[in-house]
Structure formats: structure tokens, C-alpha cells
Amino acid sequence: MLRAADVSFTYRRATGRARTGAMESAMTQAPGGRERHDDVLKHVFLEVDRGDLVGILGPNGSGKTTLLKLLGGVFPPASGSVTLDGRPLAGWSRREIARRIAFVPQETSTPFDFTVLDIVLMGRFPHLGTFALEGPEDLAIARRALEATGTAAFEGRAFSTLSGGEKQRVVVASALAQSPELLLLDEPTASLDIGHQIEVQTLLRRLNADGGVTMVLSTHDLNLAAALCRRLVLLKDGHVLATGRTEDVLTPDTVRELYHVNAEVAWHPRAGHLTVVPIGRS
Amino acid sequence: MQPIRTRLAIAVVVFGALLLGALAFAPLVGSTPISLARVFDRSVPFADNLDAQIFFIARLPRVVAAALIGASLAAAGAVFQALLRNPLATPDTLGVSSGAALGAMLAITFHLDFSVSGLPTIPLASFAGSLCALGVVYALATGRRRGLSTTVLLLAGVTMTGFLSALTLFIQYLADFTATFRTVRWLMGSLDIGSYGPILTVLPMLIVAFGMFATLPRPLDLISLGADAAAARGVNVARAERSALISASLATGAAVSIGGPISFIGLVVPHLVRLFVGSDHRLVLPSSALFGAVFLIVCDLVARTAFAPIELPVGIITAVIGGPFFLWLLTRASR
Amino acid sequence: MKTMQARLAALPVIALVLLAAANQAAPPRRIVSLIPAVTEMLFAIGDGQRLVGVTSYDHFPPEVSRIARVGGLLDPDVERILALRPDLVIVYNTQVELKQRLDRAGIGYYSYEHRALPDITATLRAIGARIGSADRANAAAAGMERAFAAIRSNLSGTAHPRTMLVFERDPSSLRNIYASGGYGFLHDMLEAAGGRNVFDDLKQQSVEVTTEIALARQPDVIIELWYGDSVSALDLPRRRLAWNALGSVPAVRNHRVYELVGDEFVVPGPRVVDATRRLARTLHPEKYR
Numbered sequence: 010m011l012r013a014a015d016v017s018f019t020y021r022r023a024t025g026r027a028r029t030g031a032m033e034s035a036m037t038q039a040p041g042g043r044e045r046h047d048d049v050l051k052h053v054f055l056e057v058d059r060g061d062l063v064g065i066l067g068p069n070g071s072g073k074t075t076l077l078k079l080l081g082g083v084f085p086p087a088s089g090s091v092t093l094d095g096r097p098l099a100g101w102s103r104r105e106i107a108r109r110i111a112f113v114p115q116e117t118s119t120p121f122d123f124t125v126l127d128i129v130l131m132g133r134f135p136h137l138g139t140f141a142l143e144g145p146e147d148l149a150i151a152r153r154a155l156e157a158t159g160t161a162a163f164e165g166r167a168f169s170t171l172s173g174g175e176k177q178r179v180v181v182a183s184a185l186a187q188s189p190e191l192l193l194l195d196e197p198t199a200s201l202d203i204g205h206q207i208e209v210q211t212l213l214r215r216l217n218a219d220g221g222v223t224m225v226l227s228t229h230d231l232n233l234a235a236a237l238c239r240r241l242v243l244l245k246d247g248h249v250l251a252t253g254r255t256e257d258v259l260t261p262d263t264v265r266e267l268y269h270v271n272a273e274v275a276w277h278p279r280a281g282h283l284t285v286v287p288i289g290r291s
Numbered sequence: 292m293q294p295i296r297t298r299l300a301i302a303v304v305v306f307g308a309l310l311l312g313a314l315a316f317a318p319l320v321g322s323t324p325i326s327l328a329r330v331f332d333r334s335v336p337f338a339d340n341l342d343a344q345i346f347f348i349a350r351l352p353r354v355v356a357a358a359l360i361g362a363s364l365a366a367a368g369a370v371f372q373a374l375l376r377n378p379l380a381t382p383d384t385l386g387v388s389s390g391a392a393l394g395a396m397l398a399i400t401f402h403l404d405f406s407v408s409g410l411p412t413i414p415l416a417s418f419a420g421s422l423c424a425l426g427v428v429y430a431l432a433t434g435r436r437r438g439l440s441t442t443v444l445l446l447a448g449v450t451m452t453g454f455l456s457a458l459t460l461f462i463q464y465l466a467d468f469t470a471t472f473r474t475v476r477w478l479m480g481s482l483d484i485g486s487y488g489p490i491l492t493v494l495p496m497l498i499v500a501f502g503m504f505a506t507l508p509r510p511l512d513l514i515s516l517g518a519d520a521a522a523a524r525g526v527n528v529a530r531a532e533r534s535a536l537i538s539a540s541l542a543t544g545a546a547v548s549i550g551g552p553i554s555f556i557g558l559v560v561p562h563l564v565r566l567f568v569g570s571d572h573r574l575v576l577p578s579s580a581l582f583g584a585v586f587l588i589v590c591d592l593v594a595r596t597a598f599a600p601i602e603l604p605v606g607i608i609t610a611v612i613g614g615p616f617f618l619w620l621l622t623r624a625s626r
Numbered sequence: 627m628k629t630m631q632a633r634l635a636a637l638p639v640i641a642l643v644l645l646a647a648a649n650q651a652a653p654p655r656r657i658v659s660l661i662p663a664v665t666e667m668l669f670a671i672g673d674g675q676r677l678v679g680v681t682s683y684d685h686f687p688p689e690v691s692r693i694a695r696v697g698g699l700l701d702p703d704v705e706r707i708l709a710l711r712p713d714l715v716i717v718y719n720t721q722v723e724l725k726q727r728l729d730r731a732g733i734g735y736y737s738y739e740h741r742a743l744p745d746i747t748a749t750l751r752a753i754g755a756r757i758g759s760a761d762r763a764n765a766a767a768a769g770m771e772r773a774f775a776a777i778r779s780n781l782s783g784t785a786h787p788r789t790m791l792v793f794e795r796d797p798s799s800l801r802n803i804y805a806s807g808g809y810g811f812l813h814d815m816l817e818a819a820g821g822r823n824v825f826d827d828l829k830q831q832s833v834e835v836t837t838e839i840a841l842a843r844q845p846d847v848i849i850e851l852w853y854g855d856s857v858s859a860l861d862l863p864r865r866r867l868a869w870n871a872l873g874s875v876p877a878v879r880n881h882r883v884y885e886l887v888g889d890e891f892v893v894p895g896p897r898v899v900d901a902t903r904r905l906a907r908t909l910h911p912e913k914y915r
Binding site: 321322323337338341344345348349350353399402411412413467468469472473476481483484485486595600601602 | 801833838839871872879
Binding site: 078081082083084102103104106107110111112114117118119120121122123124126127128130131132134135138139140142143144145148164165187 | 292294295296299372373376377378506509510512513515516517519520522523524525526527565569570571573
């Protein structure tokens, strides 16, 4: 559905050339292409199928957020291409993309006193544009999104009065109001305590499993990735270290290579997914 | 909560009615008693009809000016607060008012005070000054990054304000006594324009500014949640921010050119309005414009009747009301 | 014997006392004047040559151009004043700091207040007495009073038109208009010149004239006073045109708006006589053919 092919990005200068290549690879180096040291992303390949729950896992500074934004078409790659159903994102208008792909940022705050419903209704913008006003149908979609995220009770409350977990759920609802096929989430639980983390984790799993919402999320949290994601893309210094099913890709070796930490990766029978326990620095 | 269509309709009707009431009532009240019947009495020739003269020449232009200036400053204030992501921003924050003040001052000090085909030059000079200030701030803020850096914008604006104010004081110091006196009076703000000339001078700019205002509310809502999130939803953030900066600055420059700098409207009115309509800019912007007009018409009414026949500068009345309100806002915010 | 000795001993003491008294009575020879009106008064008395310092706003009579400048009302250059070693400084009553410094320096001063027309001749007499030229000063004052009486008697029996006397406004528009209120030397000059001040009910020196006030008062005559270097005779017709914006005011309708240039209108000194005569000629041209 969503495909990033040989995507590179730098915040300063453009570099490299577009190339197609293998789906899974270790540090790729395109022969003839030049790498620059300030590239944030280098020759990344990524494919997301419908219904997938993919995690982009890596330490801070590995380029996760940038990759996510490129996938959402927030800005174009310096080289390579991102395609949605075969069509490059560059050929779509921003609003067309937003009707298919919704982006959930890590943190949302606003200096103004918007209510929860105000925030969620903003998700209808890609369908309405600058001048159209929301009608009863839009209101219904917004309310359904609130239901789906368990935040319907907060509808009239001021957004700023909610807890971290509640805010994140509302922001997810706002993204759902876009009626997207694909949700991109940037570090969805990074600023939350464990209770709220589980809250959001459960929500995302349910939306994916029951609602069929395709998701790509970025995280540095090994256990979140292990618990939630079916497939992982491991990112180190802008390169793809490994990609594949979680149980194939998340090994002590890859953990050591990403984080320089010795860890035990084991299946936890009661939790029903892999867990990663760090032992010490390597 | 009712759907936005209903709320917008209610807001426009209520604030619009207030404005119509103010427009109808204000010209009838003043230091000289006049009667509505006399004003529209066609049997008396205009030259002999003092009531009509006072109504149409002394009061109506100033009420119209108050409406336009109040609407412009209030709307510009709301836009600046959204652009700078700061509820305490005002039209004065970015140096546009200081530029306008400097332009007027230079015109007064160097005796460039004449009429160009019926349009007075001081408002023109004032508006030119505001454009220069805007130009510098804009160039600095759009310099390197794609789009507008609000941090640089704020810093540049605050610096410009300080610099231009110092320059204004310096020129005042050098100027002769009467020029200094005139500029001091101009800086206090006055709506006694006596004719529609100053309004007509800046009307094109106001029309452009309000045209741009109409495209801003929803994008500003989305941008206030985060520029990247807004971009991901399809907002052209760079264009919206540029548009916000230019339109709000044009409106401010035009308003200041007509009646001098009048403070607190741009800060107080959007907040007052939000107490009633919430934070959605599609409601806040038009409501601020309408209520800003009412607010200034009322302040001007008080200014010219409270100590009749002495007229207070209208800026004093807006400050007397706005100052305590601003302090109350701060205490509310800090809780 | 003892009395003779006592009388002899008293002699030096008496001599000293007499000497001190003589010094006290000596008229000031080095005068600094911070008030243009008083500068003109000193010249009118005939003692202009005793001036060693004047302000930057002094322009009359022509002889003042040779005298050293010491600043103005708001910014008198105290060091320059002291450097001129004056024995009398004419100051404004409000220049409190300056008076304190003069006290500390042991320099005498005369404290001037700006009020109405009768105060001008009173000040003239007081200054004359202070500098030891009482006779000449009294003669000058009496001359001024006679001149006023003549102006008034020439105009007795004429109707006094309702007049607005404007002394300040923006040159090209009708903003920031200030006119004489019902008190002060401008008001007195206007009344002496055969005009009735439209603001004679407001007992203050200046009135800020808004559009509404100008319309409501309906003056039959408007006289505007201009002064200072920036006004030439060429500007005046254009300045009068500004009043066309208020065409329904009787003065404008009947073409009785007059522009007069000259600083004798704003210096409340001996030239108020000339100023009043000019006003009278403007208001009642038929009496001055």
C-alpha cells in the first residue's frame, strides 16, 4: 500500500540518486551514489501492506520521525520516492494525501482553549477545506472517532485539562476523524507514564485488529515495539539495519547493534508477545 | 455544543446587532445636545441646520472611523495571537505600530504636513512607516527557513519596536516645541477626523487585509496545534503564516494611520470574545471584528462626553478599561 | 571724652554699613533674561544694553542677535548662565531647579508669571523698579495703557463679532486646534481689539477645539495666528483652505477667516499694542482706513 523506495533525506543539502533495490537489506550503499555525513536518512526501503502494524524502531536521532514525516508526505525526500498505491506522493495534493493518511504527532499542545470536540473536528479539514463548515455528518464522524478511542465523555471538556493519556487518545480520535486508511504515529507513548502507555497501546491494537486501520508508528521503546507491532524496521543512523517480522528481527544481536546494550529477548506466555529485558551495557 | 453553522450565525447576528445599535446611537450623543428629528429635517437648509452639521460632519466620520479602527485592531490582534502562538500578543508586538508612529512623527517634524488631492499626508506617512517596519520584520523572519520562523518573528518584532521607539524619542528631542507637542498628541490617539479623507486614504489596504482575514480562520486553528500536524492535514502553513503576518500588519498600519496608536483593543477584544464564542477562529475572528468596532465606538463616546466639553484622548479610555482587564487575564492564566 | 571716643569708633562701622547699603542699591548691570517678553520690556525701558544673555527664542529687537544665547524655557543652559556672571536673572516662576541653583550661587533673580494683559504693564513697572529705571519703565507702561485706551475708544460703538482666536493647529488639516479661552492675554487682546471671544464662558487660557465644538460655537470670525520661522506669506492662502472642510461655520461661509503671521502675538511684552492694533484692523477694517 505505502512504499518508500531508496529514500534519502537531509535537512541541508540534497544528495544521491533514486534507485530501486531489495526489500530487506543491511546497510545499503548504492554503487555510484554519494553519501553525505549530514544525511538524516540514507537509502531507506520500507513497505507497508494494508492492515499492517509496522514499527520503526531505533535510538534517538536515528531518523525515525523524519522517516515518518516523509511517509506522510509532510515534506518530500531528497532522493528516492514514496508511493501510495503505486502513485508517488509527490503527485498528490496535500489534502488528497490527508484524506488517506493521518499523522499523530508525539505531543499536542495549543495556547488556546479548544474543547475536545473542537480538536477532533479539525480532523475533518482535509475533506472540507478552508471555507466549508462541518455539517451533521462530520459531527457524526467525529463522535464515532471519540467513541472508538473511549473519549466520548470528554467531548465538551477543555483539551488542556486532560491527562497525558487522555490527550493522546483525543489526538488519535482527531486523526481517525480524517477517515484515513493509514495512521502514522510519532512516538505515541513517549511522554506517558506506564498506565497511560498501556491505555494507548490497547487502543491502537484494537483499532488495528477490529477497525482494520493500517498503522506505522515510530518508537525507541523496545517493549512497545515488541508488544504492539507485527513487523519492524530497525533504523540506525538513518540506515535500515533490518526489517521483517518482529520475532525474526528483534534479537539480542540487533538490540546490541542498535543500543549497545546486552538484552534478553523472550516470549512472555501471559503477555502473549515478546519482551526485551536489558541486562547491561555491551 | 451546537454545530458551527448555528453558532456562527448567532454570533454574527448578536454582534452585528450590537454594532448597528452603536452606529445608530453614537452619533446622536455628544457634548452638544442634538435631536434626531432636527438632523433629518429636510425643510431646513444644511447651512442653517446645526444639528445636521454636527451629526454628519463632526460625529458620523468619527463613529465610522471608530468602527473601522476597532474592527481592524481587534481582528489583527486575534490573528497575531494565533500567528505567534501567544494569547498575550497584540498588534503592537511586532513593531508595526511603532513604525506607523515614526512615519507620522517624521511627517510632522519635518513639516511634510500637506494634502495630496484632498488626502492628508500624515496618515500616508504613518502607513508607509508601518509598511517599512513590516518589511524589515518579514525579511528577517522568512530569511533562511522554509516558511516563517515564529521565534525569529517575535524577536525581530520586539527589537524593532524598541528600536523605533528610541528613534521616535530621539527625533522628538531634536524637534522644535510645536512639532513635539503635535506628535505627543498624535501618539495619544484621536478620532476627531472631521472628514472621510483619512479613512479613504487607507480603505484599499483595509479591504485587502480583510479579504485575507477571511481565508485565515481554519488554517490558524490547525496551525495552533502544531505546524507539522497542520501541514500533514493539508494546510499550506507557510502561505497561511505569511498571509496572517501581512494582513494583520496592513490592518494595524491602516488603523494607526487614521487615528494614531490606540492600545489594548487588539489584546482585550479577542479575549473578551472568546469568553462567549470559544476558541474556534471561525467564530473568534468575525466576532472580534464586530465587537472591536462596538468597543471603540463606546470608548470614543465616553472620551468625548465624560468631561464635556473637554475631550479625553480615546487611548486613555481604552487603557483604563483594558489595563485592569489585562491584569485580570494574567491572574486567571497563572492559576 | 568717652562719648567722643565712642563716636570715632562708630565711624568705620557706619561707613561699612553705608557702603553695604550703597552696594545693595546698585542697579544690576549684567542681566540674563530667559523670557522673550521681558527682553523686549528691557529694551523698551531703554536698558537693553545691560543684557548679557537671552534665550534661543529671542528675535526682537534686532539688537538681540548680538547677545549670547543660553537655551530656552525647558532647557536653560545653567553653566552658560553662570559663566556670564550675571547679577540678575529673569526666570519663569516654574523654573524651580534653576532658582535653587541661582540661590546657591548667590545670584538674584526675578520670578516672572505669564497671565493676562494687565499683568504685562504691571510686570513692566516691577522690572523697571528692580533694575533702578522706574521712571522710564513707568513712562513706557503708561504709553502702552494710553495706546490701548485709544484703540478701545476708536472702536466704541461698533458691534463686536463673535470671534474664535486660534493660536495653534496642524497646518494642513483642522486637527489639534487650540484657541484662546476666556482668560489670558490673548483673550484680553481680542476683547480690546473689538472682538467677542466665542469661548468667553470658559475661564481657561486655551481650549482644544474639536470639530463638534467649532460647529457648535458658530463663530462669525476666525483669526488664526502663525509665528515661527517655518511660515511664509505664501503658505497662508493654503492654510486658510483647510477651513473649507467646515463650510457651514458662519466665519467660513462669509469668508471671514483671517491668517496673521508674527511673533508679536505670542510674546506678551510691549508689542502687544501692535498685535492688538493688527487684530483690530482685521476685525474692523472700516475703522482704520
